[in-house]
Amino acid sequence: MAHLPVRLTPGSSADRIDGWDVDPDGRPVLKVRVRARPVDGEANAALILLLAKSLGVTRSSVSLARGGQSRLKMIEVEGLDDTELRTRLTDL
Incomplete structure (x- = not known):
């Protein structure tokens, strides 16, 4: 399972x-x-949907681990390791 720190800007x-x-x-x-x-x-x-689509994984593979009420969040992605996650993000 990969972990992805995110700074979200809504609106x-x-x-x-x-x-x-x-x-x-x-x-x-x-x-x-x-x-x-x-x-x-x-x-x-919306964050979970965007990340799932961008990473090429199912929506159910992406979950919010921490930071539900904060701009800084920790996302978990099942089925990918940290190296594969960063590779897919680099290819965007």
């Missing part, structure tokens, strides 16, 4: 992955924007 003009950045503690995070607003879990659901 964007488009759903997109903006690439890698660092969080305030200096750890790498993937910057992602979604159109959905942070209401009733809509932004989290």
